[in-house]
Amino acid sequence: MGDPVVHFEVGGPDDGPLQRFYGELFGWRLTTVPGDFHYTVIDTQGGAGVNGGLGKSGTGEPWATFYVAVADLQAKLDKAESLGAKTVLGVTEVPGLLTFAMFDDPDGLLVGMVSADQPPEGAPPGPSAGEGAPVDWFEVLGADADRTQAFYTELFGWKVNDSGFPGYGLVDTDAGGRGIQGGLGAGGDSRWATVYANVADIDAALARADRLGATRIYGPDAVDDHMRTAAIRDPAGNVFGVYHHRH
Numbered sequence: 001m002g003d004p005v006v007h008f009e010v011g012g013p014d015d016g017p018l019q020r021f022y023g024e025l026f027g028w029r030l031t032t033v034p035g036d037f038h039y040t041v042i043d044t045q046g047g048a049g050v051n052g053g054l055g056k057s058g059t060g061e062p063w064a065t066f067y068v069a070v071a072d073l074q075a076k077l078d079k080a081e082s083l084g085a086k087t088v089l090g091v092t093e094v095p096g097l098l099t100f101a102m103f104d105d106p107d108g109l110l111v112g113m114v115s116a117d118q119p120p121e122g123a124p125p126g127p128s129a130g131e132g133a134p135v136d137w138f139e140v141l142g143a144d145a146d147r148t149q150a151f152y153t154e155l156f157g158w159k160v161n162d163s164g165f166p167g168y169g170l171v172d173t174d175a176g177g178r179g180i181q182g183g184l185g186a187g188g189d190s191r192w193a194t195v196y197a198n199v200a201d202i203d204a205a206l207a208r209a210d211r212l213g214a215t216r217i218y219g220p221d222a223v224d225d226h227m228r229t230a231a232i233r234d235p236a237g238n239v240f241g242v243y244h245h246r247h
Contacts (some may be wrong), residue, residue: 002157004179005138007067007114008195011055012236015040018054021212021235025205026133026197044127046134050180051127064194064238066138067112068156073101076113076155083151106151107142109193136180137196139241141187149184160184190217196241202228205242
């Protein structure tokens with residue numbers, strides 16, 4: 001069985017503008033964690049997908065990523081390094097909250113891991129029902145699709161189907177229905193590890209993002225007759241995706 005993607009995270013040197021940006025853009029409920037954590041819990045109110053968090057960077061660098069739940073954090077870090085990754089943050093316990101770690105994959109893309117038996121304290125069990133945009137897709141675009149797919153499948157036990165899109169594989173995390181699915185591939189000059197929000201109207205969402213200070217990376221592009229996707233950079237410079245699937 002594979003390891004599930006259970007959480008997403010964005011942050012920047014000033015978390016206030018990002019709280020306003022994401023709350024207004026996607027209709028998410030944001031709850032600041034008490035104390036000196038400078039962290040905000042996100043309930044997407046999307047009724048599906050995963051929830052996330054928003055933080056203030058101690059180094060001034062922005063970041064956006066997803067977290068994978070694993071049984072043994074140190075063992076996974078060791079394995080990631082053996083496959084060409086670099087530990088960014090060793091196993092770290094936030095007392096009463098969670099235990100986590102972070103690494104840069106072989107392309108230098110930041111990915112988090114969280115202890116499988118310790119969901120973040122205060123985080124809702126899943127996105128509540130509402131009008132928010134659910135986050136239900138993750139994506140890693142590296143320099144070489146084969147290398148990216150080999151790294152993540154070996155590390156997390158994921159399965160990749162690359163039959164439909166040259167240089168891009170659809171991921172089955174094989175996690176027994178937990179978490180979200182995604183894609184692994186090569187992005188040319190575009191390289192990121194991020195997540196996508198499923199919006200009701202992609203043109204309206206992108207126009208709103210523009211007004212709120214985002215910049216467009218691409219899109220909206222038609223994947224097929226039913227799906228359109230796009231990616232933006234938020235006011236801190238983080239990559240975040242949006243898509244709409246017409247049924």
